[in-house]
Amino acid sequence: MSLNPTPGLPEFEYIKPASLDEASRFLAAHPDTARPFLGGTDTFVRMRDGVWKDRYLVDVKHLAGMDDLVFNPQTGLTIGAAVNMNRVIRSDVVNQHYPLLAQAAQTVAGYQLRTRATIVGNVCNASPAGDTIGACLALNGRLRVFGAGKTREEPLSSFFIGPGKTTLQKGDIVTAVSFPAPPPNAVGQYIKLNRNNMGDLSIVGVTVFGYPDGDTASGYRFRLALASVAPVPLVPAAAEAILARQPITEETIAQAAQAAMDAASPISDTRGSAEYRKMMVRNLTAKGITAVWRKLNA
Ligand SMILES: Cc1cc2nc3c(=O)[nH]c(=O)nc-3n(C[C@H](O)[C@H](O)[C@H](O)COP(=O)(O)OP(=O)(O)OC[C@H]3O[C@@H](n4cnc5c(N)ncnc54)[C@H](O)[C@@H]3O)c2cc1C
Missing domain, CATH: 3.30.390.50 (CO dehydrogenase flavoprotein, C-terminal domain)
Incomplete structure (x- = not known):
């Protein structure tokens, strides 16, 4: 990997789609030049360093459901893709029912970075070093993915296929990660x-x-x-x-x-x-x- 000799963000187009469907269609139509982003803490560093050369960055933070953090004792916890790590760390329901997740998120970088960084971004980045991925796996996490016009669920257990590589297809957008209700006394x-x-x-x-x-x-x-x-x-x-x-x-x-x-x-x-x-x-x-x-x- 050679680093950009003149660090600084390259030119790119910022895309703010009005709906998930529009975002997904745009990504599918530009398979080699567009990528979705949330907090951008991996994306902008990779762009700055010249490792990623996307022409279009598709902001998906504002789309429907992305900001939800919902707990139901029967069905468990859903964390929208745009929920940042500090919000996870502060959440009463996370601390009460999924403290492992809050503890793992707390180890990521510092406070400022965690106001941008998301759990879903950490997972989709698929670095073997991702600090919250272990908790997501141990807690039986599943991703909610929108792609090709419909929503599906993907278990995290089969999601990672190599460094930075996942089962996501072009046009897929992860909208949330969810966890079943934790077993008693876990x-x-x-x-x-x-x-x-x-x-x-x-x-x-x-x-x-x-x-x-x-x-x-x-x-x-x-x-x-x-x-x-x-x-x-x-x-x-x-x-x-x-x-x-x-x-x-x-x-x-x-x-x-x-x-x-x-x-x-x-x-x-x-x-x-x-x-x-x-x-x-x-x-x-x-x-x-x-x-x-x-x-x-x-
Ligand atoms: C200074 C610094 C320190 C860091 N320290 C740590 C650390 O201690 N531990 C750690 O684990 N990580 C660390 N990181 C890495 C990074 O902050 C985390 O991986 C973070 O959780 C990424 O979240 P994000 O929302 O910023 O992701 P983004 O940069 O927005 O996205 C990351 C990747 O996921 C893809 N993606 C984003 N959203 C979606 C979506 N909705 N659907 C499909 N794909 C999507 C993007 O295309 C990109 O490939 C650090 C980064 C920096 C810059």
Whole structure:
């Protein structure tokens, strides 16, 4: 990747469609030159750096439903695509029923950036380092997508197909992310290892979410997600399976942490070496499961 030698935003056309249908049609008609944006915190940086060269930026923030944040005890939580992270962090219903999401959002950059950055933008950007993606996966998130004239739902579990790559098609616009009502007595923890606390991306991120579950041999279900250690946000299924089938002991936690480490395939970059990342996956997964286990038994 070569950076733009004369940083500054290139010329582009700002498009403000009147409806979702108009936005979607415009994007579909300009498949290689137009992209939707929300807070723009990834989009404008990539444009400035010359990595993205779109001619049209399609603002979708103002469209119907994008600003909704709605909780229903039966059906769960819906967060409109344009809801910024600070609003998620401040939300009483999020803090009461989905505190893991607020905790993860709180680790993203600083306050100013979070007044623009959105959860849906974090998800659609599909960086393996996206800090809120693990919580969205662990909480069984689904995207509401408008495309080709109709609305559909996409589970996040199959949404990520590579760094920056998702199952979205040209003309698709994500309008919201939704989560089912959380299982009773569920607790979670996001651990972000980074070089500083001033908004750095993670070297490793570990999400742990656990709850009592009568259908597993251990009596508990744990959902795990790892950031910055694979081409996509990674769910270490073998580690989850160990925690479902064996009584939760120190030995079980160590085995699950080892399985998480085995699943990771990190690269070395300026933030950390592959070897270091792998070891930290094991250590932080053990730490996260232990923290959640203590909260479950508090
Ligand atoms: C200084 C700085 C610090 C940062 N620190 C962090 C950090 O600590 N952790 C972290 O995870 N991220 C970090 N980021 C990255 C960024 O802020 C997040 O990924 C943010 O959540 C993106 O949200 P957004 O609304 O700004 O997305 P946008 O930039 O608007 O969009 C991001 C991507 O999603 C696509 N998209 C947007 N809306 C839609 C839609 N409705 N339907 C389909 N596709 C859509 C866009 O085309 C683009 O590809 C940082 C960025 C900066 C500039």
